[in-house]
Amino acid sequence: MLCRPFILFTMAAAFTSFCFWLFSCLSVISLARAEDPDQFIYNGFRDANLHLDGNAKIHPTGRLQLTNITKQLVGHAFHPSPINFNASSPSSVRSLSFSTNFVIAMVPELKSASGHGLAFVISQSTDFSRAEAVQYLGLFSATNNGNSANHIFAVEFDTIQSLDMKDIDNNHVGIDVNSVISNRSIPAAYFSNKERKNKSLNLISGDPIQVWIDYSDGEKLLNVTLAPTTSPKPYQPLLSTSIDLTGILLDTMYVGFSAATGTIANNKHYILGWSFNRSGQAQSLDISGLPKLPKVGGRTKTVLRLIMIIAAALLLLIITGATYVYRKKKYEEINEDWEKEYGPQRFSYKTLYKATKGFKDKQLLGSGGFGKVYKGTLPFSDEEIAVKKVSHESDQGMKEFVSEIVSMGRLRHRNLVRLRGYCRRKKELLLVYDYMANGSLDKFLFNDDNPNLNWSQRFQIIRGVADALLYLHEGWEQVVLHRDIKASNVLLDSNLNGRLGDFGLARLYDRDGDPQTTRLVGTLGYLDPELARTGKATETADVFAFGAFLLEVACGRKPFDPNLHPEDIFLVDLVGRCWKRGIILDASDPRLQGNYVVEEMEKVLKLGLLCSNSRPDLRPTIKEVEQYLVGNASLPDIHLDSAQNRPSSILETLSLDHSTETNTSMANNSESNCIISCSSSVERGVSLNSLSSTETVLRIGR
Numbered sequence: 001m002l003c004r005p006f007i008l009f010t011m012a013a014a015f016t017s018f019c020f021w022l023f024s025c026l027s028v029i030s031l032a033r034a035e036d037p038d039q040f041i042y043n044g045f046r047d048a049n050l051h052l053d054g055n056a057k058i059h060p061t062g063r064l065q066l067t068n069i070t071k072q073l074v075g076h077a078f079h080p081s082p083i084n085f086n087a088s089s090p091s092s093v094r095s096l097s098f099s100t101n102f103v104i105a106m107v108p109e110l111k112s113a114s115g116h117g118l119a120f121v122i123s124q125s126t127d128f129s130r131a132e133a134v135q136y137l138g139l140f141s142a143t144n145n146g147n148s149a150n151h152i153f154a155v156e157f158d159t160i161q162s163l164d165m166k167d168i169d170n171n172h173v174g175i176d177v178n179s180v181i182s183n184r185s186i187p188a189a190y191f192s193n194k195e196r197k198n199k200s201l202n203l204i205s206g207d208p209i210q211v212w213i214d215y216s217d218g219e220k221l222l223n224v225t226l227a228p229t230t231s232p233k234p235y236q237p238l239l240s241t242s243i244d245l246t247g248i249l250l251d252t253m254y255v256g257f258s259a260a261t262g263t264i265a266n267n268k269h270y271i272l273g274w275s276f277n278r279s280g281q282a283q284s285l286d287i288s289g290l291p292k293l294p295k296v297g298g299r300t301k302t303v304l305r306l307i308m309i310i311a312a313a314l315l316l317l318i319i320t321g322a323t324y325v326y327r328k329k330k331y332e333e334i335n336e337d338w339e340k341e342y343g344p345q346r347f348s349y350k351t352l353y354k355a356t357k358g359f360k361d362k363q364l365l366g367s368g369g370f371g372k373v374y375k376g377t378l379p380f381s382d383e384e385i386a387v388k389k390v391s392h393e394s395d396q397g398m399k400e401f402v403s404e405i406v407s408m409g410r411l412r413h414r415n416l417v418r419l420r421g422y423c424r425r426k427k428e429l430l431l432v433y434d435y436m437a438n439g440s441l442d443k444f445l446f447n448d449d450n451p452n453l454n455w456s457q458r459f460q461i462i463r464g465v466a467d468a469l470l471y472l473h474e475g476w477e478q479v480v481l482h483r484d485i486k487a488s489n490v491l492l493d494s495n496l497n498g499r500l501g502d503f504g505l506a507r508l509y510d511r512d513g514d515p516q517t518t519r520l521v522g523t524l525g526y527l528d529p530e531l532a533r534t535g536k537a538t539e540t541a542d543v544f545a546f547g548a549f550l551l552e553v554a555c556g557r558k559p560f561d562p563n564l565h566p567e568d569i570f571l572v573d574l575v576g577r578c579w580k581r582g583i584i585l586d587a588s589d590p591r592l593q594g595n596y597v598v599e600e601m602e603k604v605l606k607l608g609l610l611c612s613n614s615r616p617d618l619r620p621t622i623k624e625v626e627q628y629l630v631g632n633a634s635l636p637d638i639h640l641d642s643a644q645n646r647p648s649s650i651l652e653t654l655s656l657d658h659s660t661e662t663n664t665s666m667a668n669n670s671e672s673n674c675i676i677s678c679s680s681s682v683e684r685g686v687s688l689n690s691l692s693s694t695e696t697v698l699r700i701g702r
C-alpha cells in the first residue's frame, strides 16, 4: 500500500527532470543563436570579454581606456572572436558590407597639445606586438607600413600632423589601407541637421564623439559620419568614398580599436560604447546609458576646485566676520551689570538706530546745549519718540545719573514729557522721550514762521507748566529739581498742551537732605544769581527760572537779549521799570495786540517779577504760584531791590564785563550754543573766582 505513491512520485520526478533537461538544451541553442558572431553591441564594456593588450584596460564603470597619457604607449581592444568576412560562405551574408557605430573620447593632457590618436581597425590578426606607437598609431611599424600583406583596414582619428605620414592637419579623419598614410583624409567635422551646414569638430575636446562607419559592398562605398553625442546622426556623412575592400578583408577578420601616444603631449583614449553588424545597420547606442568620462583634469582640477571653495568660504567668513564686527561696532553700547534692574527703561542702541533711521539729519528735530534731538519711530509699536543724544566724557557718576534718569522715568504727569528710557554708549548717552508733535514753545514765541499763540493758549500753557513744576517739587516722594526751565524746554503736544521736558539736567535730592552742591547749570537769563553765587540748586532757583519763563511768554521775547540796549538786555529789568511807572501792561507781547484778559496778563507779569526777586526767600513757592494762577488769592506786594540789579547780578557775580563788545561776543557764542567751562570763561574775561566748584558750567541762552 505504501509503494504506490512512492512509484508515482519517482515517475513524476523523472518527468520533471526530463522537462528541465529539454528546456536547458533549447535555451543553450537559443543562446548560441543570440551570440551571432557577426553582430554585437556594447553599451559600455563592463561585462565585455574583449581582447586587450598594451595599455588598454576596462574601468569598473565600463569605460574602455586604450591609453593613459604616458609617452609612447599603444593600446588595443578587439572583439574576442573573429568576424566572418567569407563572401562565399553560405551561412553568412554574401558580401563584405558592414556597419559599425561607436563613441570615442580623446582627453588631452593639455588643451592645446595632443597625441596621437586612435583608429577603428579591421585586421587579420590581433597580434600587434611589432606595431609602433606615435605616428604608426599602434597599427604599423616602419618596416611593414604600406605592406599589402598587412590586411589591415582602419579609420583613423588623428590628432597630430605627422608630415612623414602626409597628414593634412592635426584634427582629421583618415581611411587607411595597409598603411598609416591615408587613402583619404578629411578634417574632422559634422553636418548639423538643424543648421543645415557643416560644423568643425575638435577631436581632442575631451567630449565624447559618436562615429558611424558604413560600408556597402554592392556600391563599394564607405561612409564615415561623426557627430558630438549631443547631436543626432547627421543626414550627410563626413566622408563618402568609393573603396573596394575585396582582397583586403580576408575570410575572417578581427574588429577593434587601436590607439597610441606620442613623445610630447598625449591623450587619454577612450571608447565608451560600440555596436557592429555584418547583416544590417548597426544598432544605435544608448548614449545616455554609456559610461561617463572621468572629470576633466582629475586631481589637479579637484584640488583647484577645493582651493577655490576654501578661498570662497574663507572670504565669506571674513566678510561675515567683518560685517559682524562692523555691526557690533555700529550698534556698540555699554551695558553694565548694575543696569540689569533698569531693563524696561534700557533701550538697545540698535533699536534707537533703527527708530531714527540711523540718526539721519532728516530726523533731526533740533539741537541744544547738550546734544542733538532726533525724531524716531519705535519698530514694532510704531510709537513716535524723540531721542536726545548727549555726549559725555567720563563714566564718573554715570551710575548715579542713570538711576536718576530711571526714577524720573517713573514720573507721570499730563504736563510732563515722559522720559521713556535711555541707552548708553561710549562717550554718549541717549535719552528717549515721548515725541511732542508741536515742538517747543520757543518756536511759537520767537519764530514768525509759526502761528501766533493767543493769550488763552499761552495762559493754558503757563498753568500747565506750573502744574508740572509743582508735581516735580511736591508731588512725589522726592523733590525733583528741573534746573532748566525755559521756553525751549516746554514742548507742545498735538493739543498744544504745554509739557515740561528735559530732565536731562535735573538733579534729585532728598526732601530732608541738604541740597547738594553741584555744577552750575542753566541758561543765562533763567539762572538764579543766588545759584551762581552758592552753586547750590534749590527749588527757589526753579521758581526764578519759572519767573523768567512767565515774562517770556507774556512779553514774547527772551529773558536775555544781548543785542538790545544795555538797560533792556534783561527782560525783567524792562518789566520792572514798566511796573514802577504803573504801565506794566505795556510790556505785554505786541503780537497779542492787546487781545488778552487784563487781570491774567497783569497777574502773570507781576508773578514773573515776584519770582525773579534776587532774594530767594522773597520768591513765592511753586505752590503759592499755582494758587495765584488758578485761584483768586491776591498777589503780595512786589518789593524790588533798591539796587534793582537783580538779573544783572549774575553777571556781576561772575564779574562779567558789561561793555558792549563783550556782549556782542557773548551773543555770537550764544548762537553757537556754547558751554563756557571754567577755563574757557577765563579766557573770555569771565572770572568764576567766587565759585569753588570746578565743575561749573555756564550756558548762554539763545
Ligand SMILES: Nc1ncnc2c1ncn2[C@@H]1O[C@H](COP(=O)(O)OP(=O)(O)OP(=O)(O)O)[C@@H](O)[C@H]1O
Residues within 6 Å of the ligand: 365, 366, 367, 368, 369, 370, 371, 372, 373, 386, 388, 417, 433, 434, 435, 436, 437, 439, 440, 484, 488, 489, 491, 501, 502, 523
Ligand atoms: N520730546 C520732544 N518732542 C519733539 N521735539 C523735541 C523734543 N525734545 C526736544 N525737541 C526739539 O529739539 C530741540 C532741541 O532740544 P534740546 O533739549 O536739545 O535743546 P534746548 O531745549 O534748546 O536746550 P537744552 O539743552 O537746554 O534743553 C528743541 O528745541 C525741540 O524743538
Ligand SMILES: *[C@@H]1O[C@H](CO)[C@@H](O)[C@H](O)[C@H]1NC(C)=O
Residues within 6 Å of the ligand: 055, 068, 069, 070
Ligand atoms: C599609464 O599606464 C601604465 C601602465 O599601466 C602605468 O605604468 C603608468 O603609470 C600610467 N601612467 C599614468 C600617467 O597614469
Ligand SMILES: *[C@@H]1O[C@H](CO)[C@@H](O)[C@H](O)[C@H]1NC(C)=O
Residues within 6 Å of the ligand: 086, 087, 088, 089, 090, 251, 252
Ligand atoms: C569560405 O566559404 C567557402 C564556401 O563555403 C569555403 O569553401 C571556404 O573554405 C571558406 N573559407 C574559409 C576561410 O572559411
Ligand SMILES: *[C@@H]1O[C@H](CO)[C@@H](O)[C@H](O)[C@H]1NC(C)=O
Residues within 6 Å of the ligand: 177, 181, 182, 183, 244
Ligand atoms: C589606397 O588603397 C589601395 C589599396 O586598396 C592602395 O593600393 C593605394 O595605393 C591607396 N591609395 C593612396 C592614395 O594611398
Ligand SMILES: *[C@@H]1O[C@H](CO)[C@@H](O)[C@H](O)[C@H]1NC(C)=O
Residues within 6 Å of the ligand: 186, 191, 196, 197, 198, 237, 238, 239
Ligand atoms: C559638408 O562637407 C562634405 C564633405 O566635405 C561636403 O561633401 C558637403 O558638401 C558639405 N556640406 C555643406 C552643406 O557644406
Ligand SMILES: *[C@@H]1O[C@H](CO)[C@@H](O)[C@H](O)[C@H]1NC(C)=O
Residues within 6 Å of the ligand: 214, 215, 216, 221, 222, 223, 235, 236, 237, 240
Ligand atoms: C553613404 O552616403 C551616401 C550619401 O549620403 C548615401 O547615398 C549612401 O546610401 C550611404 N551608404 C551607406 C552604406 O550608408
Ligand SMILES: *[C@@H]1O[C@H](CO)[C@@H](O)[C@H](O)[C@H]1NC(C)=O
Residues within 6 Å of the ligand: 039, 040, 041, 275, 276, 277, 278, 279, 280, 281, 282, 283
Ligand atoms: C544587425 O542588423 C539586423 C538587421 O537590421 C538587426 O536586426 C540587428 O539588430 C542588428 N544587430 C546589431 C547588433 O546591430
Ligand SMILES: [Mg+2]
Residues within 6 Å of the ligand: 368, 488, 489, 501, 502
Ligand atoms: Mg531741551
